Amino acid sequence: MIIDNHMKSILENREALAKIVNDVAEVAGYLWQKGWAERNGGNITVNITEQVDDAIRALPAISPVYQIGTTLPHLKGCYFYCKGTNMRMRDLARWPMDNGSVIRILDDCASYVIIADKPVKPTSELPSHLAVHNYLLAKGSPYRASVHTHPIELVALTHNKMFMEKDVATKMLWSMIPETKAFCPRGLGMVPYMLPSSVELADATIKAIDDDYDVVMWEKHGVFAVDTDVMAAFDQIDVLNKSALIYIAAKNMGFTPDGMTDEQMQEMSVAFNLPK
Numbered sequence: 001m002i003i004d005n006h007m008k009s010i011l012e013n014r015e016a017l018a019k020i021v022n023d024v025a026e027v028a029g030y031l032w033q034k035g036w037a038e039r040n041g042g043n044i045t046v047n048i049t050e051q052v053d054d055a056i057r058a059l060p061a062i063s064p065v066y067q068i069g070t071t072l073p074h075l076k077g078c079y080f081y082c083k084g085t086n087m088r089m090r091d092l093a094r095w096p097m098d099n100g101s102v103i104r105i106l107d108d109c110a111s112y113v114i115i116a117d118k119p120v121k122p123t124s125e126l127p128s129h130l131a132v133h134n135y136l137l138a139k140g141s142p143y144r145a146s147v148h149t150h151p152i153e154l155v156a157l158t159h160n161k162m163f164m165e166k167d168v169a170t171k172m173l174w175s176m177i178p179e180t181k182a183f184c185p186r187g188l189g190m191v192p193y194m195l196p197s198s199v200e201l202a203d204a205t206i207k208a209i210d211d212d213y214d215v216v217m218w219e220k221h222g223v224f225a226v227d228t229d230v231m232a233a234f235d236q237i238d239v240l241n242k243s244a245l246i247y248i249a250a251k252n253m254g255f256t257p258d259g260m261t262d263e264q265m266q267e268m269s270v271a272f273n274l275p276k
């Protein structure tokens with residue numbers, strides 16, 4: 001019998017790692033179904049270092065060494081699953097290892113190689129995603145997943161300057177339905193328009209996360225969310241967008257929704273021990 005090692009997936013016989021990648025694929029499918037992931041829009045990266053065993057550490061590189069463009073000291077020896085550049089979420093949903101890959105950060109903390117399954121080059125947003133993961137590790141955060149997507153109604157909100165003011169959108173969205181505050185308890189951080197993929201946008205995103213938000217809105221572009229895993233990050237975006245849809249539904253009925261009162265929202269914080 002001829003065994004073709006090239007056909008073997010890194011996910012084979014690794015239940016925990018396969019679960020993480022399958023969850024990424026499931027979320028990618030949701031992003032497409034919701035209309036948030038046109039063409040190759042959006043990115044997902046997950047820090048999978050805790051699932052890496054000696055056999056994975058011994059895997060050879062299947063790509064040249066790529067420079068990250070910055071040095072990220074907390075990522076030494078880390079491994080990430082990353083959506084591939086120019087790949088579609090709707091394709092990743094079905095074939096996650098053809099539309100994404102696993103990378104190893106090299107010891108210089110400034111470069112990486114692809115190790116599995118195929119040499120699919122990661123998203124062009126990789127430097128900003130990795131900078132966020134570096135920040136999370138430095139802080140001792142349990143967060144391992146980051147999701148960038150284009151939720152239609154949340155993006156629409158940012159075309160009104162009023163909603164770009166600190167916590168104006170958060171307060172409105174929280175007040176539409178109690179669950180939004182419970183399941184997106186830090187609210188929506190706002191970052192003014194900056195060039196996609198720029199260092200400035202990455203820095204501003206980290207600053208907003210540091211200002212105690214899990215979900216950060218990029219004006220006239222999309223959201224960037226972090227959480228323990230990809231499902232949790234998706235859920236936070238989903239509840240926020242649900243609130244935006246309720247707001248729009250009320251507007252379509254011809255009135256501005258009242259929203260829950262400050263007292264009702266404070267009651268939620270106490271009852272569910274919420275951070276804000």
Ligand SMILES: [Zn+2]
Binds near residue numbers: 148221222
């Ligand atoms: Zn985008």
